Amino acid sequence: MNVQDYDQEEPLTTSMKPLSMCTLTVRVIKSFPYRNVKPIVLTNYDITSKSAKDLYEEVVNHISTNGAFRPFRNVQYDHMKVYTHAHKSKTVNLVINFDHDDDPSWVLDITDENKKLSHYDIANETEISLYRLEDYENFKANPEEKW
Numbered sequence: 001m002n003v004q005d006y007d008q009e010e011p012l013t014t015s016m017k018p019l020s021m022c023t024l025t026v027r028v029i030k031s032f033p034y035r036n037v038k039p040i041v042l043t044n045y046d047i048t049s050k051s052a053k054d055l056y057e058e059v060v061n062h063i064s065t066n067g068a069f070r071p072f073r074n075v076q077y078d079h080m081k082v083y084t085h086a087h088k089s090k091t092v093n094l095v096i097n098f099d100h101d102d103d104p105s106w107v108l109d110i111t112d113e114n115k116k117l118s119h120y121d122i123a124n125e126t127e128i129s130l131y132r133l134e135d136y137e138n139f140k141a142n143p144e145e146k147w
Helices: 052-065 067-072 133-141
Strands: 022-031 036-045 079-084 127-131
Touching: 022 052, 022 067, 036 052, 036 067, 052 067, 052 079, 052 127, 127 133
Parallel strands: 022 127
Antiparallel strands: 022 036, 079 127
């Protein structure tokens, strides 16, 4: 499929794909100190019609039904935040982005079903972290990694 095959009315993302066909990576974080992170790659994901609540529910359902995520099921995930935008600068922390904690374009409101993912400046190849907020705050206060 070529670029000209897409509807020209729809905005294109950084890799010339429409926003209705994005690839998103959700980084499921079980443990910050031990750097237990497992990605879920979502392809052809429509960020113009899906909300953060939709994404959260789909990812939590994937964790509870996919055998590869069995070790990640004992965490009560309650927060989502953009880890990195595609083709932009990345954080030096391998687990999570400590910046932008108060920026509403980086922290996703998983209770709002009206605000679509595209309103968070999410585009193709964006990485999003899913984690437990209490664990994040404890790790941010003392970012000591363990092995």
